[in-house]
Amino acid sequence: MTLSEQHKEASSEPKILKEDTMKDLPPHIQRPNYKLEDVKVGVLHFGPSFFFRGHLAVYLNDLLNEGHMDWGVCAVGLRSSRLSELKKQNYLYSVIEEGKDGTEYKVIGSLRETMSTETDGKRAIIERMLDPNIKLVTMTITQFGYHYRPDTILDWEHEDVKASLENIDEPTITVGFIVAALKGRMERGIPPFSVMSCDNFPNNAEILKFTVLAYAREVSKELRDWIATNVSFQGTMVDRIVPSKEATKHKRDYHHHTLGMVDICPIFTEPFRQFVISEPKEGVELPPLEKVGAKIVNNVDEYELTKIRTLNGVHMALGLFGRLVGCGRVDEAMSKSRIKEFAQGFMEEVGQTLPEIEGMDLDRYREDIVNRLENPHMGDELVRLARDGLKKIPDRVVAPLQDLYAKGGPIETRKHLLLSFAMWIEYLARAGRDSGFDISDKAAVAHGLTDVAAELDSDPTPFLMLDEIQNICRVIPNSVQFIDELREVYAALDDHLKAAMQDSADHILGQDNEDAPSLPQGPKNSDREPG
Numbered sequence: 174m175t176l177s178e179q180h181k182e183a184s185s186e187p188k189i190l191k192e193d194t195m196k197d198l199p200p201h202i203q204r205p206n207y208k209l210e211d212v213k214v215g216v217l218h219f220g221p222s223f224f225f226r227g228h229l230a231v232y233l234n235d236l237l238n239e240g241h242m243d244w245g246v247c248a249v250g251l252r253s254s255r256l257s258e259l260k261k262q263n264y265l266y267s268v269i270e271e272g273k274d275g276t277e278y279k280v281i282g283s284l285r286e287t288m289s290t291e292t293d294g295k296r297a298i299i300e301r302m303l304d305p306n307i308k309l310v311t312m313t314i315t316q317f318g319y320h321y322r323p324d325t326i327l328d329w330e331h332e333d334v335k336a337s338l339e340n341i342d343e344p345t346i347t348v349g350f351i352v353a354a355l356k357g358r359m360e361r362g363i364p365p366f367s368v369m370s371c372d373n374f375p376n377n378a379e380i381l382k383f384t385v386l387a388y389a390r391e392v393s394k395e396l397r398d399w400i401a402t403n404v405s406f407q408g409t410m411v412d413r414i415v416p417s418k419e420a421t422k423h424k425r426d427y428h429h430h431t432l433g434m435v436d437i438c439p440i441f442t443e444p445f446r447q448f449v450i451s452e453p454k455e456g457v458e459l460p461p462l463e464k465v466g467a468k469i470v471n472n473v474d475e476y477e478l479t480k481i482r483t484l485n486g487v488h489m490a491l492g493l494f495g496r497l498v499g500c501g502r503v504d505e506a507m508s509k510s511r512i513k514e515f516a517q518g519f520m521e522e523v524g525q526t527l528p529e530i531e532g533m534d535l536d537r538y539r540e541d542i543v544n545r546l547e548n549p550h551m552g553d554e555l556v557r558l559a560r561d562g563l564k565k566i567p568d569r570v571v572a573p574l575q576d577l578y579a580k581g582g583p584i585e586t587r588k589h590l591l592l593s594f595a596m597w598i599e600y601l602a603r604a605g606r607d608s609g610f611d612i613s614d615k616a617a618v619a620h621g622l623t624d625v626a627a628e629l630d631s632d633p634t635p636f637l638m639l640d641e642i643q644n645i646c647r648v649i650p651n652s653v654q655f656i657d658e659l660r661e662v663y664a665a666l667d668d669h670l671k672a673a674m675q676d677s678a679d680h681i682l683g684q685d686n687e688d689a690p691s692l693p694q695g696p697k698n699s700d701r702e703p704g
């Protein structure tokens with residue numbers, strides 16, 4: 174090799190994970206056992222989020238590994254930047270599952286194509302959805318993305334909804350794309366695709382169906398009826414913790430070292446994953462996800478309710494509690510004994526509102542969640558968990574409170590939920606007082622919730638009187654009792670937060686903290702020693 178060739182080699186770009194470099198990966202890295210060119214795209218997904226890449230795309234990759242070659246994905250996003258990074262790698266990326274028993278590395282090949290409204294244009298995306306091979310349209314667009322309102326079904330006043338309806342061939346909202354593509358299929362005699370929401374909120378299929386039908390009705394009654402008769406709307410419960418923040422530089426470097434090459438779009442996640450899907454309409458062909466660990470059930474809403482109130486509920490509560498006492502990550506918050514006890518108590522409390530699901534051991538489910546929350550590798554940021562409270566508090570805190578008030582019983586049976594609500598107010602107040610305190614909740618700021626919360630003294634009533642809060646809380650059957658109890662808990666909040674902070678200091682000093690106030694005590698357990 175000449176000197177100039179040597180110089181060229183030394184300064185050349187590092188090797189990137191790609192179709193032709195995969196063969197150079199160390200043997201312990203799992204990689205597709207199928208040929209990428211044999212994969213047919215059968216799923217079109219809106220919202221190529223980290224969660225999608227760490228969950229649905231992994232299940233589909235497993236299916237391809239099992240020889241079901243019709244289920245590659247085309248992911249559609251708004252912005253092209255992240256997608257073009259993936260393109261550089263032939264859409265290959267690695268998923269790193271970090272658990273307490275070790276780390277597994279998998280290269281995922283199910284993502285075969287991406288499109289963005291920015292670079293490809295909306296009409297091209299709709300055209301792509303007309304391909305009869307596309308049998309399923311999925312989405313992770315967050316609860317906001319549906320523009321659902323319980324009173325009017327669609328938020329007709331929202332500018333994106335209005336803009337979409339003004340030009341149905343160039344929609345802005347996902348529901349608009351689905352309806353435009355289904356219209357095209359109806360007109361051209363192509364059978365419809367099924368639609369599946371992989372977003373995390375109760376009755377996701379029903380809400381998707383209602384919004385699609387309401388939107389389609391604005392286009393034509395014929396289209397609405399055709400969709401109602403022919404399209405299968407799949408409900409799901411999806412679960413896997415995929416921290417959204419970019420992996421830390423250190424983690425990425427370490428990862429590159431392990432791969433022996435660079436992956437600019439890795440996904441770091443936990444070993445745990447769960448996927449429960451509602452039974453499709455008769456005759457509908459879906460990817461056979463049950464072959465790779467998904468569960469097909471006729472009561473998906475019960476699973477979703479259990480997950481949203483337990484895991485997502487405790488996530489929200491921990492996000493609030495942890496950040497209010499100065500923690501950054503969830504495992505850090507769980508290392509404080511008072512916060513961990515609170516998390517366990519929260520999950521038990523909401524357990525009183527959950528249906529019994531055959532074959533599901535709720536205690537075991539909660540224990541697993543505690544282990545998942547304590548996983549130190551996740552680095553899940555509390556700001557992620559506590560974001561968008563205005564959208565999340567109704568399902569995760571208010572709805573279980575509604576059920577507990579309906580059941581009756583003393584304040585102690587609702588103490589964790591009430592405290593979570595009080596912490597949410599304080600969380601908003603912090604953001605109102607300090608613009609540098611990021612709460613990632615644009616809606617709450619826009620509605621002035623942060624400002625009102627910041628002005629409160631020890632009585633939260635003015636906050637509770639805001640329209641947005643009244644709308645959320647009107648489901649609670651006994652509002653006078655709720656307000657009284659929340660006042661009580663809110664007034665004691667400072668002491669609780671101080672106690673949790675003190676707790677960690679005592680933990681370090683090895684002292685007991687006998688003076689710290691405790692939550693209202695539950696009914697005494699007769700098996701326990703008094704005192």
Ligand code: CS2
Pocket residue numbers: 373411412413414415484485488489557558559560
């Ligand atoms: C989290 C979820 O902030 C949140 O909404 O609770 O993203 C959670 O990590 C996933 O639902 C886990 O499946």
